Amino acid sequence: MFPLAERVSLVSDSITLAVTARAKAMKKAGIDVVGFGAGEPDFDTPAFIKDAAKAALDKGMTKYTAAPCEPELKAAIADKFNRENGLAYLPENITTGAGGKHCLYMAFMAILNPGDEVLIPSPYWVSYPEQVKLAGGVNKILRGEEKNGFKIAPQQLEAAIGPKTKVLILNSPSNPAGHAYTPEELRALAQVALNHPRLIVFSDEIYEKLVFDGLKFASFASFDPKLLDQTLTFNCHSKSFAMTGWRIGYIGGPTPVIDAINKLQSQINSHITSFCQPAAAAALTDPRGAESVEQMRQQFEKRGHHMWERLSALPNVTCVKPQGAFYCFPNISAYFGKAISGSGPNITDAISFSSALLEHAHVAVVPGNDSGFATHVRLSFATSMEQIDKGLDRMAEFLKTLT
Numbered sequence: 001m002f003p004l005a006e007r008v009s010l011v012s013d014s015i016t017l018a019v020t021a022r023a024k025a026m027k028k029a030g031i032d033v034v035g036f037g038a039g040e041p042d043f044d045t046p047a048f049i050k051d052a053a054k055a056a057l058d059k060g061m062t063k064y065t066a067a068p069c070e071p072e073l074k075a076a077i078a079d080k081f082n083r084e085n086g087l088a089y090l091p092e093n094i095t096t097g098a099g100g101k102h103c104l105y106m107a108f109m110a111i112l113n114p115g116d117e118v119l120i121p122s123p124y125w126v127s128y129p130e131q132v133k134l135a136g137g138v139n140k141i142l143r144g145e146e147k148n149g150f151k152i153a154p155q156q157l158e159a160a161i162g163p164k165t166k167v168l169i170l171n172s173p174s175n176p177a178g179h180a181y182t183p184e185e186l187r188a189l190a191q192v193a194l195n196h197p198r199l200i201v202f203s204d205e206i207y208e209k210l211v212f213d214g215l216k217f218a219s220f221a222s223f224d225p226k227l228l229d230q231t232l233t234f235n236c237h238s239k240s241f242a243m244t245g246w247r248i249g250y251i252g253g254p255t256p257v258i259d260a261i262n263k264l265q266s267q268i269n270s271h272i273t274s275f276c277q278p279a280a281a282a283a284l285t286d287p288r289g290a291e292s293v294e295q296m297r298q299q300f301e302k303r304g305h306h307m308w309e310r311l312s313a314l315p316n317v318t319c320v321k322p323q324g325a326f327y328c329f330p331n332i333s334a335y336f337g338k339a340i341s342g343s344g345p346n347i348t349d350a351i352s353f354s355s356a357l358l359e360h361a362h363v364a365v366v367p368g369n370d371s372g373f374a375t376h377v378r379l380s381f382a383t384s385m386e387q388i389d390k391g392l393d394r395m396a397e398f399l400k401t402l403t
């Protein structure tokens, strides 16, 4: 046995990856699997962004850059935060990382001491608790309820804050449930944070552009200038600009934290990929960026409505209407205790439900277990209407066989 570090065992094996791997293997074997597992847009990166990267390569931008990025990108990000989010960040309040995930990890590493508590509303994005554990922190889950659209109430937050609480994570619009706070609801949570000036809020705003039904997105720290001192605002190019593979993320926050993150980053990965930097800046500054985001948003809105209507029409399935991102998160627990045509192993939770759905109906979904909800599954609508209909037809037939 190779002697690994203990920290590796802190991290749970990803159920999501296991299901995705099985779906991939089935596809490779020629099986027509409908994939609702993807956490990425099915659109290509807009051409003008790719062109900016190609031009940077042609100009020879293939060497080390300033860390964590060139000043032009920092300025473009600070300007974006000011213009679009009402956040008075200067370039020194900005850092970048290799995607939103890397930014969050660096921030946990820069902030948490052993035993510090992190409040995570559920259902949550799978990597938050794992990153917290790696950074020595302790997860405290604030359970969201389906009947409240999975949103936590200010009183619930107030009651959860204790002497060891250091960080609260907010993710609106959310992965995996697609729920999003209205500006008023967010303002009420912000008031609680203001009453606890030592609380640090990680506001994960990576789905900010993908909001539906006229919902207005508000950035958490925009409600009061004092919040800028206790908030880290996370964003990335992955979802808005269909750039998941580029690995570009960024953070706005108080300079002492940004400097600390940069200190860590300088010893770990130096900076984000050189020729991606001008492309990342172009996405934020060129008006074509906003246009392409809006086109994608409209598609997601249509698909989201359609998928939600079809899921809600399934017998004994309930589903909160997605307000943003590109996920539906239906409750399938009414089928627990049943088996296919009454024989074979019983379905006991979202994992066994997802495996049976994949094996028997060739539809890939993500069990909610890794997100704190073993009663729900996540379906991504970052796929075509045809695939949505095909997958939902199959799911409806599959449910009929469960007795």
Ligand SMILES: Cc1ncc(COP(=O)(O)O)c(C=O)c1O
Binding pocket: 039, 098, 099, 100, 101, 102, 125, 171, 174, 175, 204, 206, 236, 237, 238, 244, 247, 248, 249
């Ligand atoms: C809520 C949330 N935060 C952060 C990330 C990480 O994004 P990136 O792909 O830029 O690392 C994801 C990706 O799925 C996410 O859903």
